[in-house]
Amino acid sequence: MEASKIRLTVPEGIDPSRVLGAGDGVLRALENLVRAHVVARGDSVAVSGDPDEVELVARFFEHAFREADAGRTLSADDVSRCLAVLRDGEHDASSLRDDVLLSYRGRVIRPKTLGQKRYVDAIRSSTITFGLGPAGTGKTYLAMALAVAALKRHEVGRLILTRPVVEAGENLGFLPGTLEEKIDPYMRPLYDALFDMMDRERTDELMERGVIEIAPLAYMRGRTLSDAFVVLDEAQNTTPEQMKMFLTRLGFNSKFVITGDLSQRDLVGRRGGLADVEKILGRVDDVAFSHLERADVVRHALVGRIVEAYDAYDDVREQRSRDRKESR
Template sequence: MPRRSASQKRAAKQARKRNSDPSVVVDIKSRNSFIETQTITARAAPPLQAKTLSQGQYITAIKSHKLTFGTGPAGTGKSYVAGAIAAEELEARRIEKIIITRPAVEAGENMGFLPGDLQEKFDPYFDAFRDCLIERLGKGAVECGLKNDRIVVAPMAYLRGKTFNDAFVVLDEAQNCTRAQLKLFLTRIGENCRVVVNGDIRQSDIGNQSGLQDAINRLGHLNSVYVHAFEHEDIVRSGLVKDIIECYEK
């Protein structure tokens, strides 16, 4: 039997390792194109489970309506539920991309100039969804999705002229959108598109210029639109957060 060179032995060893390693993450590409894989730890997320009756109603509303408004105090799971359902839709290839946006309004503190390109500047606003998507899809899949535009994170100002086709779109912190911004955003909705708009009207950083309540008043009667209002008893973040919010709003 001929002896193999050192390079041939290393190649054979790596091939055996790849074939025996079940930890594979899929780069979730278009359902019409090939699938790339890379070796990292696989993540099997459990099915999304509602923590409260109100969350269950919200999940059902998102899955059965083209446009869902979620309002209510912090800690009720509005952002997490939207992100988790978006991940499920992308993983099942019922949509081509996830689009996440929010107004670039700072919460009472000016951070000044942020270095980097557009993606890096807007990255701090994506943190609320990053952990959720990583939990549901795995870190490698999220990184690949961001790289090949299957997961798009963009500020409101960059949505003008775009159409949301074959997408799951989440607008977070919508209480900081003006009426004009919300009109611009909502008129982007195209075919096979599901949209979730989240916000707490009582926590607006732009005062009475907020367009969230205006949009709900105008659109709430439409058959394809659902408005879900969370209450203080629906807070699941912690009992302390619930007490803090009640104290501030008394």
């Protein structure tokens, strides 16, 4: 196949450094991810190589030009995420500018990867959504951002955040304090995320009024959760009975989001509530399953490498176990 060549010009009025990144970081990241040669001189960008890749790079720069014109500069991390969207073809790269929430600190919360965008779309379009994937993929954070946004738009009257209390090394009975004080450390990650999105004083006021509730999963029993956006976190630590109990709490004008990572179960020797739930509910209308992958990890880059290393280690152990069984 013949190589293709094109030359792009940075539109007038746009600083090329906004397009190419600090120290040409965007340009270097781009060249590492495509089968094309990209050279920038002044306001001109020359691209040569595989025709499909050249077209991909052209579409990338169209997006980069629009971002720069809006006063935004892409980062090296943005390059890989943008290319993933463009290669997939399902969404335009601008879909990653799908603002979910503007936090009280003025920070925009939005999906950063194609997987996250699909997850956000699933939550918006389904009454019950399961967000499954490894640590750092934004499962809980995005769900909570959508919940806060729904509360602010008065789409629901309550926000309920819950998670199972699973004792990991310490027995609750031996911890100091009242029941609430003993449970608080288990709920702390939900508080932290909430306080990152809403003013502390306003959040405390809404919690006192019962508009926002953060409580253990056991507290959901016997209730009907109507007019509420409910997020169940760490669902891999539920039992099948708890999962059924929770799902049947659904009331009118409510939305449920269940997040979990099957690789981080703290229930020893017991089957988890997420183990078979997709087999049971996979064909039920208005129930969505969104699977996030290692590519959707948006914490520190090292988190992604740690997840990948553990997955590789587990794969080797499973293969060795299968080999031993076959050799018997």
